[in-house]
Amino acid sequence: MAKVTVLGAAGGIGQPLSLLMKQSHLVSHLALYDIVNVPGVAADLSHIDTPALVTGHLGPDQLGDALKGAQLVIIPAGIPRKPGMSRDELFKVNAGIVRDLATAAATHCPKAFMCIISNPVNSTVPIVAEVFKKHGVYDPKRLFGVTTLDVVRANTFLASVTGTTPSNSTRVPVVGGHAGVTIIPLFSRAPASLRSQLPEQQLKDLTHRVQYGGDEVVKAKDGAGSATLSMAFAGARFANALLRAVVEGASGVVEPSFVPLEADPLNGETVKKDCDNLEFFAVEVELGAEGTRRIHQLGELSPYEKEMVRNATPELHASIKKGIEFVAASKL
Numbered sequence: 598m599a600k601v602t603v604l605g606a607a608g609g610i611g612q613p614l615s616l617l618m619k620q621s622h623l624v625s626h627l628a629l630y631d632i633v634n635v636p637g638v639a640a641d642l643s644h645i646d647t648p649a650l651v652t653g654h655l656g657p658d659q660l661g662d663a664l665k666g667a668q669l670v671i672i673p674a675g676i677p678r679k680p681g682m683s684r685d686e687l688f689k690v691n692a693g694i695v696r697d698l699a700t701a702a703a704t705h706c707p708k709a710f711m712c713i714i715s716n717p718v719n720s721t722v723p724i725v726a727e728v729f730k731k732h733g734v735y736d737p738k739r740l741f742g743v744t745t746l747d748v749v750r751a752n753t754f755l756a757s758v759t760g761t762t763p764s765n766s767t768r769v770p771v772v773g774g775h776a777g778v779t780i781i782p783l784f785s786r787a788p789a790s791l792r793s794q795l796p797e798q799q800l801k802d803l804t805h806r807v808q809y810g811g812d813e814v815v816k817a818k819d820g821a822g823s824a825t826l827s828m829a830f831a832g833a834r835f836a837n838a839l840l841r842a843v844v845e846g847a848s849g850v851v852e853p854s855f856v857p858l859e860a861d862p863l864n865g866e867t868v869k870k871d872c873d874n875l876e877f878f879a880v881e882v883e884l885g886a887e888g889t890r891r892i893h894q895l896g897e898l899s900p901y902e903k904e905m906v907r908n909a910t911p912e913l914h915a916s917i918k919k920g921i922e923f924v925a926a927s928k929l
C-alpha cells in the first residue's frame with residue numbers, strides 16, 4: 598500500500614478524485630493539500646470505512662508534511678477554463694502553481710511518481726521535468742501527464758455512434774498531447790467490427806468530438822469550470838493502474854500518458870522519429886515497479902492519422918518549449 602498525496606484536493610477535480618482514491622485498497626494514507634477548504638474535505642472523507650488514513654494539509658506551511666513519504670503525487674491544482682478560453686491561456690496562472698508544487702515535491706518526496714492533471718498539460722509536464730532536473734532528482738520514468746480522459750471520451754463517443762456499450766477493453770489509443778489538434782485518437786486501432794461502421798465523414802466528426810470534448814463540457818458548465826467528475830474518474834483510473842504496477846507488481850498494465858520519451862530510450866527514439874523529435878508525447882505506456890517500463894511505438898498509422906501527427910507537432914514543440922523556458926527563467 599502507498600501514501601498518495603493530492604495537491605489541489607479541495608477543487609472540482611480534487612474532491613471526487615480524493616473520494617475515489619479513498620476507496621482504493623492500494624492506498625494506506627491519503628494526504629490532501631490545498632490552499633482553501635481542505636480541512637472540511639479531509640474530515641468528511643475520513644469517516645468512510647476504508648483502510649486509507651486521511652489527513653488534511655492547509656496552506657504552504659503544511660505542504661511539506663503532505664508530501665513527506667508520498668509514493669504517488671497527483672496534481673489537479675490550478676484554475677480551469679471558462680468558455681472561449683484555450684488551455685494555453687491558463688499557463689500564466691497555472692505554470693507558477695505547478696512549478697512551486699513540483700519544487701516542494703522535489704524537496705520532500707523526490708522519488709514519488711508525479712501525475713500531472715493541471716492544464717495546459719503540454720506545458721505543465723515539461724515544467725515538472727525541468728524543476729526536478731534543477732534539483733538533481735529527475736527520473737523521466739516517474740513523470741506522467743494524465744491524458745486518460747481523452748481515451749475515456751474516445752471509447753464513449755465511439756460506442757455512442759456504433760450503438761455499442763462503452764468498454765475499456767475496446768479502447769482506442771489517443772496519442773499526441775492534451776489540447777485541441779494535439780489530441781490524436783487512433784480509431785484505426787478500434788476493433789474491426791466497429792471501425793468498419795465508420796464512414797469517412799463520421800470518423801472525422803468523431804475525431805473532432807474527442808479533440809474538443811473538453812470544450813463541450815466547458816460550454817455546458819457555462820462559466821462554472823471544466824470537466825471535473827469525468828476527470829476524477831480518469832485520474833483515479835490512471836493512479837490505480839500505476840499503483841497496481843508499483844505496489845502489487847502487476848504486469849501488462851498499459852495506460853495512456855503524456856510522458857518524456859527518454860523514459861524508454863529504445864522505443865522513445867522510434868516515437869521521436871515519427872513526431873518530429875518531440876521530447877514529450879502522449880503514448881500508450883506499459884507501467885512497472887519503476888514507473889514507465891515500455892513506451893508503445895505508434896506503429897502503422899492511417900494517412901489521416903499521419904496528417905494529424907504532422908499538424909500537432911508545431912503546437913507541441915511550442916508548448917513544451919514554453920514550459921522549459923518558464924523554469925529556466927525562474928529563480929529556484
Ligand SMILES: NC(=O)c1ccc[n+]([C@@H]2O[C@H](COP(=O)([O-])OP(=O)(O)OC[C@H]3O[C@@H](n4cnc5c(N)ncnc54)[C@H](O)[C@@H]3O)[C@@H](O)[C@H]2O)c1
Pocket residue numbers: 604605606607608609610611630631632633673674675676677678687691694698713714715716717718743744745746747775822823824825828
Ligand atoms: N488533464 C486533464 O485531462 C484535465 C481535465 C480536466 C481539468 N484539468 C485541469 O485541472 C485543473 C483543475 O481543475 P478544477 O476543475 O479542479 O479547478 P478548481 O478551481 O475547481 O480546483 C482547483 C483547486 O486548486 C487549488 N489551488 C490553487 N492554487 C493552489 C496551490 N498553489 N496549491 C494547491 N492548491 C491550489 C484551488 O484552491 C482549488 O481548490 C485545471 O487546470 C483544469 O484545466 C485537466
Ligand SMILES: O=C(O)C[C@H](O)C(=O)O
Pocket residue numbers: 677678684716746775810811812814815823824
Ligand atoms: O477542457 C478543459 O479545459 C479541461 C480538460 O483539459 C478536459 O479535456 O476536459
